[in-house]
Amino acid sequence: MKVDVIDLDAKNVGSIDLADEVFGADVRTDLLQRCVEWQRAKRRAGTHKTKVVSEISGTTAKPYRQKGTGRARQGSLRSAQFRGGATMFGPVVRSHATKLPKKVRKAALRAALSAKQAAGALVVLDAAKAEDPKTKALAVRLGKLGWGSVLIIDGAEIDAGFSRAARNIPGVDVLPSAGANVYDILNRETLVLTRDAVSALEARLK
Numbered sequence: 001m002k003v004d005v006i007d008l009d010a011k012n013v014g015s016i017d018l019a020d021e022v023f024g025a026d027v028r029t030d031l032l033q034r035c036v037e038w039q040r041a042k043r044r045a046g047t048h049k050t051k052v053v054s055e056i057s058g059t060t061a062k063p064y065r066q067k068g069t070g071r072a073r074q075g076s077l078r079s080a081q082f083r084g085g086a087t088m089f090g091p092v093v094r095s096h097a098t099k100l101p102k103k104v105r106k107a108a109l110r111a112a113l114s115a116k117q118a119a120g121a122l123v124v125l126d127a128a129k130a131e132d133p134k135t136k137a138l139a140v141r142l143g144k145l146g147w148g149s150v151l152i153i154d155g156a157e158i159d160a161g162f163s164r165a166a167r168n169i170p171g172v173d174v175l176p177s178a179g180a181n182v183y184d185i186l187n188r189e190t191l192v193l194t195r196d197a198v199s200a201l202e203a204r205l206k
Helices: 027-043 102-118 133-143 160-166 182-187 197-203
Strands: 002-006 012-017 122-127 148-153 172-175 192-196
Touching: 012 192, 027 102, 027 182, 102 122, 102 182, 122 197, 133 160, 148 182, 160 172, 172 182, 192 197
Parallel strands: 002 122, 122 192, 148 172, 148 192
Antiparallel strands: 002 012
8 A cells, every 4th residue: 555755844755655464454453452461461560569477577476375265276466367467368579471472463563553554543754853853843843743642663773863852742652663562552643654664564574
């Protein structure tokens, strides 16, 4: 499919052919959901933790004698039934990451790109470069383009000036082509790909 290419001043500077197998694939919402859950699980810190009996500070003495009191036998005041005691079966430090086959991850990325293309939310940019790497100047240019919530994906390397200028603009994310992922694509309204990004993604996903 043929798509127009624009620059940061919204001028048409040519066109580019997008591969149908990458940008015109079936939008599998089940794969998108699986991939987003996989990414979010990997991002979890997993540092939540409660104390078990051996980690509670306190006396090790038996609270009272075993027999003759009429009460239930007790061996420690650090047990879960006492105030300030341990937590039974509480969370422990662990990884929440799961496994997802590479084929499924690639198919989900194709589905995400195709969903943006089908919704008319995919824009091809000639180059993501800023001659004047100032946040205010770039914010004005992006505002004129109507990109309030946008993910900009460049080639193998991001222009340092452009990245620095875009860093503090709310709702604007900039990634290299190797960092393209389903969650970030779906998390923004508009997806902007440079020519280099299109070439890299097609080589990666074909």
